[in-house]
Amino acid sequence: MNPNLIYVLVVGVLFAAGITLLLERSLTRVLMGVILLGNGANLLLLTGGRAGGPPIVGTTDEAEMADPLPQAMVLTAIVITLGMTAFLLALAYRSWHLNGHDEVQDDVEDRRIMELADRDEGPGTADADTVRELAADPTEPMPVARERESAT
């Protein structure tokens, strides 16, 4: 296809919609976004090649043939998008199975470290032992590590 404004606009709309959906928390919507983005990219690839008759020797004059390469690439890209869609669907289903929803969640460990920083405690610094000893219930015996140490 020769580049013309309609294709370019369609590609733009597909990208814009795709990216908006990608920013959602629900994995199903993200999946929709990925599909739209993939289609936009495919259309863009297709727009890059020359339009014309079927590229078969004998059917079309060589000067009027369509460029077959972008079509071959689009086919490959479609297959890849298909596989990825299936995989993302499986992920969303599994997530729903485990959690009852398919929302993309925060990094748990990241949040834990931020909480540590808020309380102004270093993560696992050398002070952690002291912190634990201070925080420990006084009725509880000291950590076993001490006993082991004295035994050796």
Next chain:
Amino acid sequence: MTWLVPLPVVMPLIGAALTLLLVGRPRAQRWVSITVLTATVAVAALLLVRSSLDGPLVVEVGGWVAPLGIVLVADQLAALMLVVSAAVTLCVLVYSIGQGQADGHEETPLSVYHPTYLVLTAGVCNAFLSGDLFNLYVGFEILLVASYVLLTLGSTETRIRAGTTYVVVSLLSSVLFLVAIGLVYASTGTLNLAQLVDRLDALPDDLRLVLQGMLLLAFGIKAAVFPLSAWLPDSYPTAPAPVTAVFAGLLTKVGVYAIIRTETLLFPGGRTADLLLVVAALTMVVGILGAVAQSDIKRLLSFTLVSHIGYMLFGVGLTTTLGLSAAIFYVVHHITIQTTLFLAAGLIERRGGSTALDRLGGLARLSPLLAVLFFVPALNLAGIPPFSGFLGKLGLVQAGVADGGALAWGLVAGGLLTSLLTLYAIARVWNLAFWRAPHPDMPEPGDPVRAARTDGAEQPHEDPEPAGAVLPRLMIGSTAALVAFGLALTVVAGPLFDISTDAAEDLLRRAPYVEAVFPDGAP
């Protein structure tokens, strides 16, 4: 000898098909995988020798002549990457087999593990060998799809959570790459890298900059360059130890390789060199500050991984032979060392029941061998002489000083600071996990293998590897082999630097690559 070139891609794919047929017969699966990867190492080594002696080896796939068909090109850079990555994948495979055997059930690792692992290897090799932009994309997709499966292996809750982020981010980078390919094709009418050299040179500067920017963005996400790196420390640590190790070693380096290839071959002249240098500095410093803040060994190592990607970009951004050759050397060093450290972290998790630093202690006394296996690559990573990490950083610093610009000096300072902070991060792991008194929760020597604590209240990752006081021999053996490989990099550093300098010269001259693909001149 050109018939050797496709083998690193074809053999693992055939192996994957075979192991898929052999599902349910783990012993046969193991032998097929080991044989295939050993053969891949041998072929890669041969390719390195031939390409050093005779120049790049080129194969036109399916016999289609160059600009029409797809070419596979094994030049020195590609062959060197192949050798290191094949050797590392082989070691990690042996490690995972050892882990599976030790866990006692024949089904671990899951039966789908071997085929997926081999497909991942094929994808990595394809990306290294590809002489065509779209084939490079296909190579990336092969390795990414395999990595999605490996990352979510067993589909537990944490792995699904981490896998989701990883998959979505990777998909976005793939779409960016695809769009870039579409634009390159629309503006030049070809995707053959050698043919693109001339055709891109003929394009207006602004258009070239757009294409370069899009490709850099796509590869930057894959290589985990700083503003685009947040996905990595979130997703990698949740996977099983061998999977994390192989990802850390290879996947980001494939991105770095793609950056090196496109920056030197397609877009020479360094219009983005300054940008690369700034990004390199940020990647190094921000990455290592992240590492310092972590309290879990695997996450800490993931942050050092991000941080040290900065060193490689530093070399690429200098666009001098010296910088580029140091960057290539650093890639080789880092693939080996980072993988080794993650394997050692897997052993720590096994011995100590966790990788959280506040749950570990006294490992140096409980398991001196493990201490050595962690300590040597850790110092290597930090760049203590005489290890290869020191030599790589020294090369980069020399290249930076030779460049002499203000940015280059800033990067030299950033590099040294990062090296120091790496040492600090590593020393903290050493102090807490190895030196202080053993933690009460840790298994005693002689304890039978038991499942690690499952309450999971404070643990960042559920589904930990089962802990046991006795470490399986295969796991120790393969980690030791990689440690030795890392040490060997120091011993052969001279010849290795020769190879990387040759490769860097060829990359900057561009002509050897083009002439190898089109002996009669580019059409």
